[in-house]
Amino acid sequence: MPKVPILMPQLGDxxxxxxxxxxxxxxxDTVEADQEIFEVExxxxxxxxxxxxxxxxSDVFIKEGESIVVGACMAMIDATEEEIERSGATPAGDSTQPSLPASPESVPQRVPDASAREEKPAGVHFGLTGESYQENGTDLKVQPSVRGLPVPAGMKGAHYMSPRMKARMDELGMSASDIAFISGSGAGGRVTIDDLEEFLEYVSQWPHRKASSMRLAVADAMRRSWTRPLASAGRPVFMDPLIKHRQHSPLRPGITLYFAHALAL
Incomplete structure (x- = not known):
């Protein structure tokens, strides 16, 4: 009986x-056409x-919690020739079909550099400046588009670092932006090695749980927003004619409608 593959579809551009x-x-299990058999996030x-x-x-090549790339084979269905002809499905082995099945092991994996393999303190995973996010020793495939933590304007605690401080940060794979939000106890607000160790102890007590793909995307978008310059421009507008027109209008349109009308013009 011919086998029809179920491929991971392209769910968005x-x-x-x-x-x-x-x-x-x-x-x-016996399945019907257009029946949902997997739920993905x-x-x-x-x-x-x-x-x-x-x-x-007949065959399922994936399991719950696994990440699947677009186009990978998720399962196989034993279907009759009549059902394949009726639905227009492409059986496995067809010349138009990509090589199947595509297991997660066949997907090339990124190999972290030497600094990413250095031993980190237990419970603390700083993947913000490395090759990937890490959580409980597991690499998550969503990569940050902006490295380091956002640095709010006016924070001056990370401007000067002692050689001991730099050595400790290199050991952890951290950059100056990663400690910019730490309130320093040194001269002029400088972050000392004691401040850093206290912060690491505090972070190690945070609960660790795997973030969903959606939460990682939201975090990445928020991180990118810190790198975009914010600017605004304004000009005075004489509103008396508009307010007068609104007062005499039976519909009493909102001010926003006037702005939308002006923008459209």
Whole structure:
């Protein structure tokens, strides 16, 4: 009986992978066309992956909690020739079909550099300036587009660092921006090695749990916003004619409608 692959679909223009949340069917189950058999989470929403045709779910190559790249084979369906012809599905081995199955092991993995492999203190994972986020020793595939923590204007605690301080930060893979928010106890607000160790002890007590793809995307967007310059321009506007017109109008439109009308013109 021909096998029809179920591929990880392209769920959005910017979606490269998704995390499997639930398996809604098991091998041996009879499924129908357009039936949801997997629930996946992208960095934007939770969606369902459906079947192209009806048949018997014969093989499942994924498991819950696993990240799947777009185009990877998730499962196989044993379908009849009549069902394949009716649904227009492409069986495995067709010349138009990519090589299957594509397991997570076949996806090239990024190898961290030597500094990323250095031993970190227990419970503290500073992946903000490295090659990937880390949580409880697990690499998360969503990469930050901006390195380091945001540095608010006016923070001067990280302007000067002693050689001992620099050595400790190099050991942890941290940069000056990562400690800019620490309130320093040294001269002129300088962050000392004791301030850093106290902060590390405080961070080590934070609860550790895996962030969802959506939360990582939100955090990355907030991080990028700190690198965008904020500017505003204004000019005075004489509002008396507008207010007078509004007072004599039976509809009493809101001020925003006047602005929208002016913008459209």
């Amino acid at each position: 910017s979606i490269a992978e998704a995390t499997v949340l639930r398996l809604l069917a098991a091998p041996g 992208t960095n934007k929403a939770t969606m369902g992956v459906t079947t192209m045709c009806g048949g018997v779910l």
